[in-house]
Amino acid sequence: MTEVATTQERHAEAVRLRRAFPSGATPAQALTAVQDKAIATLTTTGKWPPNFAKDAAKAHAEAVVWDAEVVALRRAEAELQHEAESIRDDMAPDVLAHLGSRLAEILKAAKDAGTVLGDVTTADEAIDAGGDALDAWRRLTGLVADLRNVRAAQWDVLRSVSHEGERALLRKWADEGHGEVRGVRLDNIPLHVRAAVRNGSYGTAQVVWLAHSDAAYVPTSFADLEADVMAAEGPVVYDDHGPVFDMNPRVVLIPVPAQPDTSRDPRPYID
Structure with missing residues (x-):
């Protein structure tokens, strides 16, 4: 039980760290922001920013560090949650x-x-x-x-x-x-x-x-x-096939035809 509590505490700490981690941009988002700014400068002034390469490299490097840490925190949270659930189930x-x-x-x-x-x-x-x-x-x-x-x-x-x-x-x-x-x-x-x-x-x-x-x-x-x-x-009975129907062939009796009436004279009546 102590092992379960310890793992749950560590998972809770991973959740806290991930939620408290400052928001940021991925490397692709950081480069796009620098590019958009440079294009806007060229559009408004007719000049390309001389520090574009330096700004792009700096933004990309910072974004790589941020992205690596936030991904690691998310992995830590998921893995500790899985470990806590596994230990809990085992114990x-x-x-x-x-x-x-x-x-x-x-x-x-x-x-x-x-x-x-x-x-x-x-x-x-x-x-x-x-x-x-x-x-x-x-x-x-x-x-x-x-x-x-x-x-x-x-x-x-x-x-x-x-x-x-x-x-x-x-x-x-x-x-x-x-x-x-x-x-x-x-x-x-x-x-x-x-x-x-x-x-x-x-x-x-x-x-x-x-x-x-x-x-x-x-x-x-x-x-x-x-x-x-x-x-x-009492036992609960489940039927995965739905209601049971009687599929045996039915025997239907064929009615016997009525016998002809022989008590009357079949010859035509002549007055």
């Missing part, structure tokens, strides 16, 4: 695993605090109880901030290593309440916990619920989260 599983371990520590501490608190569920009740209950409440409220940080980091890492289509799914799944507990259907997750996932407004109630769920986790990858979503909601 994402380790970062998510670390967040999972940190989540387990937070929830264990929350469960311990909840055991001490017993029926105490508000700050006023903790103050009234005093002693160990008040200390446990203070620990629990501190764990709320820790949980928020872990969940925010979780979604940031998952989004950073996912492409645009996957990021849209991540937003959808987070809004629905996925990515909190494994193996639990959304219908069995309290609405207040699902709301906390959607807007990051975790409180003591959400921490306590997660601590006692024994199923809270941090997905180790997009695929890990996707598998959990499918397990919780």
Whole structure:
């Protein structure tokens, strides 16, 4: 994680240097400016500037130096960005695993605090109880901030290593309440916990619920989260060929023609 932060800091410095670099002209633009000035002088005075060659050489040399540095800064920015993204992608599983371990520590501490608190569920009740209950409440409220940080980091890492289509799914799944507990259907997750996932407004109630769920986790990858979503909601079936039509030949019965009526005399009737 330190390596990622260091590379990101260096990339940010390259961006700062490139933006702060003074504007200038390319060698071709610098020569064109000197030529235009000389032509304008000849047009208005009838004389060619005697220092044209010296001015052109100076302008070109300065432009070459400017252009070389600005190109180098742009390359540095692009290469450091690529390096930072590459390191981030390579280390994402380790970062998510670390967040999972940190989540387990937070929830264990929350469960311990909840055991001490017993029926105490508000700050006023903790103050009234005093002693160990008040200390446990203070620990629990501190764990709320820790949980928020872990969940925010979780979604940031998952989004950073996912492409645009996957990021849209991540937003959808987070809004629905996925990515909190494994193996639990959304219908069995309290609405207040699902709301906390959607807007990051975790409180003591959400921490306590997660601590006692024994199923809270941090997905180790997009695929890990996707598998959990499918397990919780049922497999998603995709058909790349559109709707299925029955192409088997149909058997159409040919109606049997009516039998001729032989009950009548076919001979003509003569009165």
